[in-house]
Each structure stands twice: as C-alpha cells, then as structure tokens.
Amino acid sequence: AQSVTQLGSHVSVSEGALVLLRCNYSSSVPPYLFWYVQYPNQGLQLLLKYTTGATLVKGINGFEAEFKKSETSFHLTKPSAHMSDAAEYFCAVSDEGSGNTGKLIFGQGTTLQVKP
Amino acid sequence: NAGVTQTPKFQVLKTGQSMTLQCAQDMNHNSMYWYRQDPGMGLRLIYYSASEGTTDKGEVPNGYNVSRLNKREFSLRLESAAPSQTSVYFCASRMITGGNTEAFFGQGTRLTVV
Numbered sequence: 001a002q003s004v005t006q007l008g009s010h011v012s013v014s015e016g017a018l019v020l021l022r023c024n025y026s027s028s029v030p031p032y033l034f035w036y037v038q039y040p041n042q043g044l045q046l047l048l049k050y051t052t053g054a055t056l057v058k059g060i061n062g063f064e065a066e067f068k069k070s071e072t073s074f075h076l077t078k079p080s081a082h083m084s085d086a087a088e089y090f091c092a093v094s095d096e097g098s099g100n101t102g103k104l105i106f107g108q109g110t111t112l113q114v115k116p
Numbered sequence: 117n118a119g120v121t122q123t124p125k126f127q128v129l130k131t132g133q134s135m136t137l138q139c140a141q142d143m144n145h146n147s148m149y150w151y152r153q154d155p156g157m158g159l160r161l162i163y164y165s166a167s168e169g170t171t172d173k174g175e176v177p178n179g180y181n182v183s184r185l186n187k188r189e190f191s192l193r194l195e196s197a198a199p200s201q202t203s204v205y206f207c208a209s210r211m212i213t214g215g216n217t218e219a220f221f222g223q224g225t226r227l228t229v230v
Contacts, residue, residue: 044159102212102219103161
C-alpha cells in the first residue's frame with residue numbers, strides 16, 4: 001500500500017530564504033504525487049502534481065518539486081520565501097494499488113513559518 | 117463556479133447527538149471523499165464513493181455513515197457524536213481518469229463535540 005512521510009512537522013525560514021519541505025513516499029506502482037497548501041481556516045489548494053514525464057514539476061506561487069525515484073522523494077522547494085507562504089503543506093500520493101478508487105493518501109503535514 | 121460546497125462551516129454538538137454534514141460538487145466528478153483533519157495527523161480518509169451508487173470505508177470509518185445521494189452530493193452522518201470526533205472535516209471530489217487528476221476540497225466543517 002502507498003504511504004507518505006513528511007519530515008519535519010514545523011519548518012521556519014526567514015523571508016527571502018530557501019524553502020525546502022521534505023516528502024518521501026512508498027508505492028508499489030508508479031506514483032502520482034501531489035503537494036497541497038492549506039492557509040488558515042481554509043480548504044486545501046493544489047500547488048503542483050507529478051504524473052509521469054519530467055521529474056521537475058513547477059507549480060503555483062513559485063514552488064517546484066523534484067521527483068526522485070531512486071530516493072522515493074518528492075521534496076517541495078521555493079528559492080525565496082515570502083510572508084504569504086506561511087501555511088500548512090501536505091504531500092499526497094494517489095492510491096493506485098487498490099483499484100480505481102482515486103483515494104489520496106496524505107502525509108502528516110508541515111507547517112511553514114516565515115519570519116520577517 | 118462553486119466547486120465543492122460543505123455545510124455547515126461550524127457546529128457544536130453534545131455527546132450523543134447526531135448530525136449530518138452535507139457536501140455538494142458542481143464539477144461532474146465521479147468520486148467523492150470525506151476526510152478528517154487532526155493536528156499532527158494530516159488528513160485521514162473516513163469514507164469514499166468511487167462512483168455514484170457505491171460507498172466504501174476508508175482508514176477511520178468507525179462512528180460514521182455516508183450516503184451518496186446522487187452524483188453531486190455526498191453526506192456524512194454522525195449517529196451518536198463522541199468527543200473523539202471533534203475535528204475538522206473536509207469533503208473532496210475528483211474525476212478519476214487514471215490517477216493524474218487533482219482532488220478539489222471544500223472549505224471544511226469545524227466540529228466540536230462537548
């Protein structure tokens with residue numbers, strides 16, 4: 001069965017610094033991977049997704065993620081943090097191993113704090 | 117374009133009371149999901165409906181029931197609320213076409229059981 005692990009429940013960076021949020025997955029089949037962002041008191045919004053093909057995926061708000069099969073990782077990065085990036089970020093994998101149900105399996109989430 | 121709409125946004129229940137959380141999507145998606153979000157635990161799947169007319173248990177189904185009323189609507193019922201069901205509940209929908217489609221989420225229902 002697929003699973004997702006996000007390393008670090010809280011990450012704090014200074015404004016303008018590099019953002020790196022880590023995600024490792026476990027999947028017995030080629031994975032479909034997603035990063036979602038949740039701003040306070042809101043639902044989840046898609047940042048980016050990996051399906052197949054290019055391993056570097058660009059998303060909204062300057063975020064990107066690199067799929068590394070050898071490391072089973074899909075880390076999220078942004079070169080320069082902005083105050084508005086403060087939110088909770090979730091990595092998810094589509095559960096393709098149990099039929100065409102479309103279930104998404106989420107990591108525990110990482111809260112990003114951006115300091116001025 | 118409303119997307120996924122959940123009602124209510126907030127609710128306080130007493131232990132033992134029942135309630136139904138409503139969810140509707142207007143994107144003609146075939147699959148719908150109910151998740152709960154608790155601090156440090158991410159989102160956990162309660163129930164899902166892969167297609168109209170079918171429902172299945174997710175990771176944490178105990179204490180809940182669901183109804184896929186039609187293609188648009190998927191409700192979650194708590195028959196006898198318990199304090200452990202205090203959580204934020206999210207409904208999501210997705211068009212399943214092979215795994216590479218995103219799920220769309222509602223704004224959530226914040227439920228407190230006292």
